[in-house]
Amino acid sequence: MSDPTTRLIAAVSPAQGDNGPIRASSIDAPRVGETTGGDSFVVDGWVLGRDAAPVAVEIDERTGVCWRAPLGRARPDVAAAHPGAPAAEESGFRIELPAPRPGVESRLVLSAVWPDDRRAQFALIELEPTTLAGPDPAGADRAGTAAAPRTGREVAGPDFVLIGAQRGGTTSLHRYLGQHPQIVLPATKELHYFSLFHDRGADWYRTQFPASLPAGTITGEATPYYLFHPPAPRRFRAFAPNAKLIVLLRDPVDRAYSHYHHERRGGNEPLSFEAAVAAEVERLRGEV
Numbered sequence: 001m002s003d004p005t006t007r008l009i010a011a012v013s014p015a016q017g018d019n020g021p022i023r024a025s026s027i028d029a030p031r032v033g034e035t036t037g038g039d040s041f042v043v044d045g046w047v048l049g050r051d052a053a054p055v056a057v058e059i060d061e062r063t064g065v066c067w068r069a070p071l072g073r074a075r076p077d078v079a080a081a082h083p084g085a086p087a088a089e090e091s092g093f094r095i096e097l098p099a100p101r102p103g104v105e106s107r108l109v110l111s112a113v114w115p116d117d118r119r120a121q122f123a124l125i126e127l128e129p130t131t132l133a134g135p136d137p138a139g140a141d142r143a144g145t146a147a148a149p150r151t152g153r154e155v156a157g158p159d160f161v162l163i164g165a166q167r168g169g170t171t172s173l174h175r176y177l178g179q180h181p182q183i184v185l186p187a188t189k190e191l192h193y194f195s196l197f198h199d200r201g202a203d204w205y206r207t208q209f210p211a212s213l214p215a216g217t218i219t220g221e222a223t224p225y226y227l228f229h230p231p232a233p234r235r236f237r238a239f240a241p242n243a244k245l246i247v248l249l250r251d252p253v254d255r256a257y258s259h260y261h262h263e264r265r266g267g268n269e270p271l272s273f274e275a276a277v278a279a280e281v282e283r284l285r286g287e288v
Contacts, residue, residue: 009032009034009125009126012027012032020050021112022049023082025045025046026047027043027125028044028045029044029045030043040098040099041096041127042095043059043094043110044093045057045092047093048082048087049085049086049087049114052086053114055113055114056068056071057071057111057112057113058110058111058119059095059110059111060108061107063214064212064214065210066210067097067210068113069094070207071090072090072092072093074089074090075092098184098185107125107126109123109124110125152212152213152214152216154211155211155213157209157240158243159243160243161226161243161244161245162220162222162223162224163226163245163248164224164227166259167255167258167262168250168255169248170248171189183218185220186219186221191223193205193235194226194229194235196229198235208221220243224248260273
């Protein structure tokens with residue numbers, strides 16, 4: 001039996017109908033027939049407006065979840081192929097999305113968005129679990145199906161953030177939360193925005209989450225290090241004062257022993273457990 005997280009890219013095709021303000025577009029990834037394993041996959045491509053440049057691409061799932069990817073990635077190849085097209089040099093986009101849940105087919109509708117909120121569909125991407133590969137009884141009815149109407153809410157940031165100690169269970173809880181049908185998580189587990197990557201800016205952080213979610217659905221992230229990083233609490237409160245913090249703690253001796261074996265497996269700890277504990281004070285000397 002196939003790995004339940006492996007997906008077959010069943011189709012990548014232009015959206016049917018009049019593209020109107022769209023001059024040209026392409027999906028470079030995923031490719032037709034490509035298989036992708038793991039917890040995420042990348043959507044990469046470009047889109048050009050006919051008379052004005054779009055500013056973003058919105059990716060709607062049939063569940064009502066919408067992701068937003070800003071345009072602006074350098075595409076000199078597109079500019080060379082389409083001289084005179086508005087903003088052709090920076091017409092690219094790239095976004096990493098969570099893989100569909102096991103056993104659930106996914107259809108993504110890609111639309112270009114202009115500053116005046118005009119939207120025009122330009123591509124469809126269908127993902128099918130390999131374990132479900134075969135004749136599709138609904139196949140004849142799938143082409144050109146529009147995304148689910150938006151009946152939910154706009155997302156400005158996380159509804160919750162999972163923090164805690166290393167080897168304290170955050171990875172397991174993050175996995176369990178990601179299996180819940182009313183929780184949508186970013187493709188990357190540890191975003192580190194409030195700690196290591198705060199200089200990337202709030203817009204970068206927001207793009208890690210869906211642009212909109214169906215009513216009753218929430219989103220969040222897990223970065224355990226926020227528990228220890230000195231500026232993280234202040235930054236978190238300023239950005240998302242109403243978000244909930246979920247803190248995982250563990251018996252400190254059990255946690256330390258688990259952490260020790262984790263480092264041993266990675267080849268980072270040459271000492272015995274007792275010697276490593278004794279060396280901790282000296283190893284941390286001078287650290288903040």
